[in-house]
Amino acid sequence: MLTGSHAINMDAKGRMAIPAKVRDSLATACAGRLVLTAHPDERCLLVYPEPQWDEVLANVQSLPNSNRAVRRVQRLLMGYATPVEMDSNGRIPVSPTLRSYAGLDKKLMLVGLGDKLELWSEDAWLALLDEPVDDELPDVMQSLSF
Amino acid sequence: MLTGSHAINMDAKGRMAIPAKVRDSLATACAGRLVLTAHPDERCLLVYPEPQWDEVLANVQSLPNSNRAVRRVQRLLMGYATPVEMDSNGRIPVSPTLRSYAGLDKKLMLVGLGDKLELWSEDAWLALLDEPVDDELPDVMQSLSF
DNA sequence: AAAAAAAACCACTTTTATCCACTTTTCTCC
């Protein structure tokens, strides 16, 4: 289970170190084999263990691409998908294209979301936290207590 | 049953000592295994005994994440969830990201709320006490006497 | 074939975890 948020720095070569705790979870989930791609709804990246990505990919590919919104999602998810592997120090490279999409520079936030992770620029993440929520809540959530 | 509020100091390394009385309750509730996470509606932290957290997690994970408000709650609850264990002196470490979210520095308030605890910076807690409540009360609460 | 880019490797610095010792508070018994 991938949870927790981690502040990370990206170095000048575009490498970022996966925090040791996350690394441990990933070792069991996918032997360190990851896929990075673009989040279709937000300017952040998605980090999938390879098996989870394979499922997502299968679903996305099977969508009817006569629909414009579908084509957009396919372009982003499939078009940005990049397999990566960790080096001997537990770091992965983030390509310039991906960095550009999510506006990543030095300071990053890596956020565990159960079966996957999201990678944000720190600025974008902090902005998200302060953002007011004006969407109507689904019924299932009205009754949620935590 | 977790009740009562406790003023606590966090040391320079980000460790905080769980008060002995709370520690006793937690020992029976979860053998000292806790999960810290962000409160989605307030800038404070939630402290769950692990079994209670598992229930919340199951509910949150099953929400439909096509909704923006749902994604936000998932990002906060799951994204900040961090399992911690007490050291030999009954202290737990609070990670920099969690401290930052709740604005925790030295002086903290730990508040028992039945099945879980809330952790506030003392300043934020005192501000909350002075805050006027202008929300309309849900029906179930209209009839509550105390 | 040369240059540039990417990957692998190596060494150092910083952080984190664990353990131990001391101080302060609280309870108990006189």
Place this chain on the structure above:
DNA sequence: GGAGAAAAGTGGATAAAAGTGGTTTTTTTT
């Protein structure tokens, strides 16, 4: 109510792990 003892809380030291930066080698491209 006070003294002593025990428990709780606090601070610090040390060892291990994690993170960071740089260098070299390999591959790819022009």
